[in-house]
Amino acid sequence: MADSAVPHDQPAGSSRRDFLELVAWSTFGVGTLAAIWPLIDSLNPSAAVLAVATTEVDLEPIEVGQRVTVMWRGKPVFIGRRTEEEIEMARAVSLDELRDPEPDEARVQKPEWLIVIGICTHLGCVPLGNRSGEPRGQWAGWFCPCHGSHYDTAGRIRKGPAPRNLDLPPYRFVSDTQVLIG
Amino acid sequence: MSTELQQPPFKSGVLRWIDERLPVLTWAYNELVVYPAPKNLNYWWNFGSLAGIILVVQIVTGVILVMSYTPHADLAFDSVEGYIMRDVNWGWLIRYLHANGASMFFALVYIHMFRGLYYGSYKKPRELLWILGVIILLLMMATAFMGYVLPWGNMSYWAATVITNLFSAIPLVGEPLVTWLWGGFTVANPTLQRFFSLHYLLPFVIFAVVFLHILALHQFGSNNPLGIDLSKKDKIPFHPYYTVKDVFGLCVFLLVYGYFVFYAPTAFISPTNFIPADPLQTPTHIVPEWYFLPFYAILRAITFDFLWIVPAKLGGVIAMFAAIGVLFFVPWLDTSKVRSARFRPIYKWFFWLLVIDVLVLGWAGANPPEGWYLVAAQLGTLYYFAHFLVIMPVLGKIERPLPLPTSLSDPVLRGTRSQTAN
Numbered sequence: 001m002a003d004s005a006v007p008h009d010q011p012a013g014s015s016r017r018d019f020l021e022l023v024a025w026s027t028f029g030v031g032t033l034a035a036i037w038p039l040i041d042s043l044n045p046s047a048a049v050l051a052v053a054t055t056e057v058d059l060e061p062i063e064v065g066q067r068v069t070v071m072w073r074g075k076p077v078f079i080g081r082r083t084e085e086e087i088e089m090a091r092a093v094s095l096d097e098l099r100d101p102e103p104d105e106a107r108v109q110k111p112e113w114l115i116v117i118g119i120c121t122h123l124g125c126v127p128l129g130n131r132s133g134e135p136r137g138q139w140a141g142w143f144c145p146c147h148g149s150h151y152d153t154a155g156r157i158r159k160g161p162a163p164r165n166l167d168l169p170p171y172r173f174v175s176d177t178q179v180l181i182g
Numbered sequence: 183m184s185t186e187l188q189q190p191p192f193k194s195g196v197l198r199w200i201d202e203r204l205p206v207l208t209w210a211y212n213e214l215v216v217y218p219a220p221k222n223l224n225y226w227w228n229f230g231s232l233a234g235i236i237l238v239v240q241i242v243t244g245v246i247l248v249m250s251y252t253p254h255a256d257l258a259f260d261s262v263e264g265y266i267m268r269d270v271n272w273g274w275l276i277r278y279l280h281a282n283g284a285s286m287f288f289a290l291v292y293i294h295m296f297r298g299l300y301y302g303s304y305k306k307p308r309e310l311l312w313i314l315g316v317i318i319l320l321l322m323m324a325t326a327f328m329g330y331v332l333p334w335g336n337m338s339y340w341a342a343t344v345i346t347n348l349f350s351a352i353p354l355v356g357e358p359l360v361t362w363l364w365g366g367f368t369v370a371n372p373t374l375q376r377f378f379s380l381h382y383l384l385p386f387v388i389f390a391v392v393f394l395h396i397l398a399l400h401q402f403g404s405n406n407p408l409g410i411d412l413s414k415k416d417k418i419p420f421h422p423y424y425t426v427k428d429v430f431g432l433c434v435f436l437l438v439y440g441y442f443v444f445y446a447p448t449a450f451i452s453p454t455n456f457i458p459a460d461p462l463q464t465p466t467h468i469v470p471e472w473y474f475l476p477f478y479a480i481l482r483a484i485t486f487d488f489l490w491i492v493p494a495k496l497g498g499v500i501a502m503f504a505a506i507g508v509l510f511f512v513p514w515l516d517t518s519k520v521r522s523a524r525f526r527p528i529y530k531w532f533f534w535l536l537v538i539d540v541l542v543l544g545w546a547g548a549n550p551p552e553g554w555y556l557v558a559a560q561l562g563t564l565y566y567f568a569h570f571l572v573i574m575p576v577l578g579k580i581e582r583p584l585p586l587p588t589s590l591s592d593p594v595l596r597g598t599r600s601q602t603a604n
Contacts, residue, residue: 038272039246046250048269 054182056174059113067130069118072181076118077169078130078142079179082153087111089140090154100165104154107168115179116155117169120144122162127151142166187212213400218417219424220406222590226301227404228431229294234392235432236287236439241385243280244329251332253378255371258334259458278447284326285450286439288473291319299512300533302521303405309513311398316509318391323474323506325384328377330471335455340468342369342377348481351496368461408587409522416590467550475547476540480505480566482551483559501563508570515570517578525584532573539565 045053055072057079062068067080082090087104095101108114120127127142127149128134137143138159139152149160156165171181190211192198201207250270252261266273295315298304304312331342346363350356365372406412418424442449450472454465470478484498492500508515523530539562546559 038275039242041271042246042273042276043249044271046265046269046271046273048265 054180057179057181058177059179060177064112069130070181072117072169076126076130077181078114078116078118078155078166080114080130080153081112082114086140086153090152090156093152099157100163102154102156102165107154107156107165109171109173113179114153114155115169115171115181116166118142118166120146120149120162121157121164121166122147122149122160127166188216190215213396214425215419215421217400217403217420218414219404219420220412220590221416221418222406222408223404223424223427224407225427225431226293226297226407228428229290229297231428232431232435233287233290233294236283236290237385237388237392240280240283240287241389243276243283244382244385246276247280248382253332253375255334255374255459258332258374262333263335263456274447275443278443282439282442282447282450284329285442285471285473286435287322288326290435291322292473295319296537298405299536300523301405301407302409302516302518302523304513305516305519305521306513307402308398308405311395312513313510314391314395314398316506318388318395319509320506321384321388321391325381325388326471326473328381328384331374331377332381333455334374334459335452336457336460336463336465337452337455337468339369339459339461340464341470342373344468345470346373348499348502351493351499353496370461405521407522407524408590409520409525410586410588413589469548472544472548475545476543476562477502477505477547479543479547479559480563482547483556483563485551485556485560501567505563505566508567512570512574515574517575518581518583519578520583520586525586526581527584528581529577532569532577535565536569539569 053073055070055077057070059079059081062079062081064081065083065086067078069076069078071077080086090104095103104111107116118126118130122144123146125144125146127144129136129142129151135143135145137150139150141151141153141155141158143150144160144162147161149162150158151162151166152158154165157163169181171179174180187208188211190201190207192201192207197207247266250261250266250273252258252265262277266277268274270276298312298315327341327345331338346360346369349363350360352359361367363373364370365376403412403417452465452469469475481498481502484494484501486497487493488497518526518529520526523533542558543562543566546555546562549555551559
């Protein structure tokens, strides 16, 4: 039945029917993808979510040696105004000793201000050490109580199971006392 | 017939292994590929598959909408008109597909039903097939009504109030029943939340009943425009013949659906529903969605107490539910042995009269119940019931049908020889 429409002098696979079938299936495929895309894309962050995707922080009230936590996209961001001693500690260490080698200069825009995402790169807990009185780990940075990761004063992983240094959020200094995260 | 199952031609051993243990592929192959369909089905036979497709569209878009919708009286309106329509990526498209999809669904199903009435598709042995269809219609009506309430606009609110108040017409238990339906003393947040739950549930119930509908259909196979029982040589496999025809019909349907979604997305939405629900402000002119208008006209046509015992309010409610209830009995109300109206010269005219009658009822339902509109609604209601309860049974007895062909090839090859109506 099916090949009655194929002229006998034509080689198989090049009939008009094959061509129509190819065109029909291509159109159907493209149409289906185009129809499914809005459904998938609707699950991406909405305009309302994107509209609150940046956080502006006033640095004025933060004193030397003080650490504060701000929220950015629903996550904690640690802002630390480091002491001279903390900066020195972060810069004194040799990169060979680090699991995720990164010089301190690459992790800060201004040496005084360390801004990191406060989520342990192991399994997502919030490390201790940002509030006064909390344990700061062996390298005076942060200590994650979940599985015992120690971070130094540049937020770099020094000991424990975490694979990476604390992530850095995108940010820029709008003025000397204002920082825009996101 | 579903009794002789054919094995699909498997190319993969894995599929064969699965199918031996779980014969879903054999089932799908027999119902969707080899299913022997009459050669002579016309385009009126496209609407069943179209209705099935739009049901899937409604479920998919509905599931996605729920992800951004908030079922709470204080937040529902903003979550639809504010969040979904403005902030969610493609939210406007998905919502308009869903809202207009409901209208399309009813349009397709009404055409599908009139097709059945014209060609006698409800007659022996397809009575349960028809009854399952009426059950689907009832479920659709409940689903559509509750879905209409969810955006919590002012028409949503008052539609919910009016429709739930129908039940207050029931003697003795009416008032407590309505309080129970509302979960309070008016339509309010508890009402919205239970409607939301049921609006999510019922489409899946419809989906299940659609499966039963198809099971019943494939037991004896599709009816056909001649209405006669066809032999095997007058049937062709469903695939590719009717898959291709259905896809062509789908393309035409998508043009109509697309026109409304992209160029007239609010054509079916009352302007009043862009105002948030206000329990203190009834809209001056309450009308339901177009697909309920004929039934709404019947509800309002009963303006008089019936036989001194049934008050007008209860009478209207009974008449409205009876308008759908009477459909359950159509297989037995129609006493004619001949299925297709092609061979029923008188029934054919009454069929078109019923179509006009339903359109008149719809027009009357869209207008205030006064003056000529009310008269039209009352005459329309009278004819509607007369059609099913008087004309159908009597006509079947007195009408002389045209001679029926014995097979599809018969009228062409041997024009004169024919079989009389059994």
